[in-house]
Amino acid sequence: MGGFFGVASREDCITDLFYGTDYHSHLGTMRGGLVVNNGRGFTRFIHDITNSQFRSKFENDISKMKGNLGIGVISDNEDQPLIIASHLGDYAIATVGVIKNIDALKKEAFRKRTTHFSEMSNGEVNPTELIATLINQEGTFEDGIRRAQKAIEGSCSILLLTSKGIYAARDWHGRTPVILGRKADAYSVTMESCAFPNLDYEHFRDLGPGEIALITEDGVERVAKADGNLRICSFLWVYYGYPSSTYEGINVEQSRYRCGAALAKRDNVKPDIVAGIPDSGTGHAIGYANQAKLPHERPFVKYTPTWPRSFMPQNQSIRDLVAKMKLIPIREIIKDRKLLFCEDSIVRGTQLRDTVKRLFEAGAKEVHMRPACPPLLYGCKFLNFSRSKSILDLAGRRAVKTLEGDDCRNLDKYADPCSKCHGAMVEIIRKELGLTSLRYQRLDDLTKAIGLPKSKLCTYCWDGKG
Ligand code: SF4
Structure with a gap:
């Protein structure tokens, strides 16, 4: 599993980003990552959280991070967020899900002879990097994310941080929730709405299956409709969702x-x-x-x-x-x-x-x-x-x-x-x-x-x- 959190704020976003991501710690046990954009570039930290909690690993880093836009992730597998240079511009990306057809997609990428993967771990391609290569095949972030959503067998929800805002995309079948929050000077996106109350965010709305939104400090713009069919994971309510979270209004x-x-x-x-x-x-x-x-x-x-x-x-x-x-x-x-x-x-x-x-x-x-x-x-x-x-x-x-x-x-x-x-x-x-x-x-x-x-x-x- 895994979970993510993102903030677009008029002020510095680090405190909200740090605690908001921490509220996803029950969803993953391997890696934690934070990245911010301050208009001039990205600052990123990734740590192994196998034997210690997310907060203790990152509390020394956050004094070195500054920016109004940021995303964070708790991951059960790969290192992320990744920072990618592409024809679409530089961006950082975090994903939650599983790609069952990863070998076929890798083969397809190699067939074009223009792609390589540099984030290999134990001989395996980093799934978030693979998703980035799918996104990079289109002319806009919206089209690229759509391409990835449709190509993947399994599931995938995405946060993609640019210098202008955060693209949030929910899995095509909405297996995992992606939820928007707002307060006077910031908008946020989360997988667990339990991250909102103590950071003073109001639960604004859930993205629909397949929906893509662009989140900036000024608001949320829908850039692609919720065209998928909702099949949200029942186990969220049975076991792994946090008790104080609400998905689809429940x-x-x-x-x-x-x-x-x-x-x-x-x-x-x-x-x-x-x-x-x-x-x-x-x-x-x-x-x-x-x-x-x-x-x-x-x-x-x-x-x-x-x-x-x-x-x-x-x-x-x-x-x-x-x-x-x-x-x-x-x-x-x-x-x-x-x-x-x-x-x-x-x-x-x-x-x-x-x-x-x-x-x-x-x-x-x-x-x-x-x-x-x-x-x-x-x-x-x-x-x-x-x-x-x-x-x-x-x-x-x-x-x-x-x-x-x-x-x-x-x-x-x-x-x-x-x-x-x-x-x-x-x-x-x-x-x-x-x-x-x-x-x-x-x-x-x-x-x-x-x-x-x-x-x-x-x-x-x-x-x-x-
Ligand atoms: S209900 Fe079971 S099979 Fe379906 S997404 Fe959840 S854990 Fe996976």
Whole structure:
């Protein structure tokens, strides 16, 4: 994933740029980058944020940055923003998304014999540089960005900084949000609207799918219409969107309450307490507890002072260890009680299995799990959402393989919550995790809880329809 933020201001924009970009830190764990334009050129810094937070890495740089226009990015992959010299003029560019047809586009670029790539990393082309080469093939930024939007399979939202303003372009299907803000002396663009309130921006409007806008200190001009079909990622509301953000007019925290309430309405167990697996299960659990009129408590508390979100070791077993160290159980709340947990989703299930084991070791009588979305059956092909290398990393697909003896091609019967196949798959996952009971959210309940028509949502993870 990743996220970006941009500012066009009558005054110096650095403070807003620094904090606005920082509010995207939950979206990426590898690289952070800031660039400003002061009318004479660009000043840029990029840092590795794998083991330390964005703010601590950039706080010494911002005194060296000055300018009224700037963009910042948190990235899960490549170094960015990049600074490009082209026939369109010099510009800086940051992108969020994934290019599935990168090899074909690279080949096509080489066929013309006029392109080279200089930002190689581990033998791979930097996707943001590839997007810049697509943009440079046209006579204007608008046409170039349109060309890139149409050429890419996957998804791509773009911020492009020139000396005159910032071009903001939302992915052709609007998989990720791009949101405009304004205040008396500045306009901004963000992926997370939670960046606005503390920087005094008013949420002005969301760009539509495929829309391109030019943002200057004087306002926002639409330079290309929203011609795409909206298929915004449902997982924003389920898991990775920040609770205080609002996309397409729908707040994340409130949608999680509705998700939890939907789970409670269909449930028949009688636990002593309801809890969320921190942090993203918490909103769902509050919704469940309020609907079921049960106490909401915290049997696990996260130790945040020394375990920042951005610490994300590459090695899976160390990641599992970190996940364990972050969550501290409270025996006094767990012992001899029936516990019902809401979790955003079950991906691999390995960390959850360990968590459940620890709950029983701490004396829990029963542990019931209620994921806020259906079983994951497909890997994300639009946002690089999951780190999984194999589809069989998904707990749902492993269970299907157990039942079928092979990797099944007809997954519709497993996606149908009323089918026997679905029930058998859930039972295998329940046993694997050591749970007293396991009941997933239904996809129709999830889309209702989000509040957009299903045709406007990407639900590919669950039903293969993107
Ligand atoms: S496949 Fe899943 S994670 Fe990827 S965009 Fe669609 S809903 Fe989001």
